[in-house]
Amino acid sequence: MxxxxxxxxxxxxxxxxxxxxxxxxxxxxxxxxxxxxxxxxxxxxxxxxxxxxxxxxxxxxxxxxxxxxxxxxxxxxxxxxxxxxxxxxxxxxxxxxxxxxxxxxxxxxxxxxxxxxxxxxxxxxxxxxxxxxxxxxxxxxxxxxxxxxxxxxxxxxxxxxxxxxxxxxxxxxxxxxxxxxxxxxxxxxxxxxxxxxxxxxxxxxxxxxxxxxxxxxxxxxxxxxxxxxxxxxxxxxxxxxxKTLGVRLDRHQENALKIATWLNSHPRITTVHYPGLEEHPDHELMKQQSGGFGAMIAFEVDNHALVEQVLLKTELISFAESLGGVETLMTFPEVQTHADIPPELRARLGINNVLLRLSVGIEDADDLIEDLRQALEG
CATH class of the missing domain: 3.40.640.10 (Type I PLP-dependent aspartate aminotransferase-like (Major domain))
Structure with a gap:
């Protein structure tokens, strides 16, 4: 079954x-x-x-x-x-x-x-x-x-x-x-x-x-x-x-791939971490062993000053802790979810002052992309 x-x-x-x-x-x-x-x-x-x-x-x-x-x-x-x-x-x-x-x-x-x-x-x-x-x-x-x-x-x-x-x-x-x-x-x-x-x-x-x-x-x-x-x-x-896990995750993932692809082409984004992208180092292994790539995205902006702008200017995407809900949420790992990791380890891993984490929800993907666009470019 x-x-x-x-x-x-x-x-x-x-x-x-x-x-x-x-x-x-x-x-x-x-x-x-x-x-x-x-x-x-x-x-x-x-x-x-x-x-x-x-x-x-x-x-x-x-x-x-x-x-x-x-x-x-x-x-x-x-x-x-x-x-x-x-x-x-x-x-x-x-x-x-x-x-x-x-x-x-x-x-x-x-x-x-x-x-x-x-x-x-x-x-x-x-x-x-x-x-x-x-x-x-x-x-x-x-x-x-x-x-x-x-x-x-x-x-x-x-x-x-x-x-x-x-x-x-x-x-x-x-x-x-x-x-x-x-x-x-x-x-x-x-x-x-x-x-x-x-x-x-x-x-x-x-x-x-x-x-x-x-x-x-x-x-x-x-x-x-x-x-x-x-x-x-x-x-x-x-x-x-x-009870709705399957239908939710299908939509989460569909949105995540669209958003990761869009972020990957934006001039203010320097790095996108999403295993659904073919260039991700674990893409092929995950394709073999998993039924999907999930709906979490991490990305780096080109300037630390842009972090606060993006977090505060998004209108649909909430600047909030947690992940995995139907609503799209964004966090700044260095000072929120990963603040308790020693600074030297964060630096070595790449959890830095330009990294944002996006939990992609089930809203319309085009609306989420537009929200990110206006926050990045505004």
Missing amino acids: KITTQAVQIGLEWDTRTGSVSVPIYQTATFRHPGLGQSTGFDYTRSGNPTRQTLEDGIARLDGGVRGFAYSTGMAAITGLLMLFNAGDHFVVTEDLYGGTCRLFDKVFNQFGLTFTYVDTTDLAAVEAAIRPETRALFVETLTNPLLKFADLPALAGLAKSRGLLLIADNTFLTPYLLRPLDQGADITVYSATKYLAGHNDTLGGLVVAKDPALAERIYFYQNSVGAVLAPQDSWLIIRGM
Whole structure:
């Protein structure tokens, strides 16, 4: 069954009593027991809730995993995964990843004895060279934030397996609609469900999917123990959003290619990072391994003074954090999403003072192009 169909069908099996096609929001903290030593399968919403379970079962099916887990935010989801590890454990990590993830690693979990080495995960030799005896996992973004490099997951999975490491893939930018990391050898996928999965810039959430039942049990132990779970109302909003994932991403991508092509020809734009362009270094690999190129674009303007002009003069495009919603958003990574990455690393990666990141929405592409044109040229 195609993922678009599976997504639309999420929750249809739940309410057999009334036949509701929308899963109910079980807005309850606790559940009554039918008898001593008996349970309906639900006892306390931190441990399990029918609305949240509908979402968790749904993302597990879309991703091809054995079990899904829903958290209050994407950062909470990654935090839950880090609970699997012990002081002294080491990770090899994508170097140009989301700044909030970098902050979590270096400013929170470092104090608990976890260490992280940042490398270009599109360079298999560099990844292999960074592995130490104490390395326990590779943490990669399948499409990196903000420079849009594409990881060769089967190659990384082969390396991880040969060294006895877990491969954790943050697949936020692509979603299961375009890429299923577990099919390509990853052990765990993680998502900021706030982004494309929910799709409407109206809720926060994080999702995790595990490939192995024993690993899933460990993840559940920490999810339940720590308690950073997704509330029923937010679970329902993400289910609602996921039902239109396929049609939204089709439009997102169609718009992104048009806009990236236009930006690529504009005299005030010096560089465009978008893997859907044939000149992108990972275009062919992504064409082979992914169902599409996503809808994130990063581009550099020819002068720092133009950054503020573009951010403030766009009328349809909002100068705002986040990404993946139906509305087009633009950010300045150096001082917003990636401010917590050390300046020397930002400089080496090219996260500089002329780089803008565009999350392309589903508005009319010609209207978005006109908005960019007047901001660039005004």
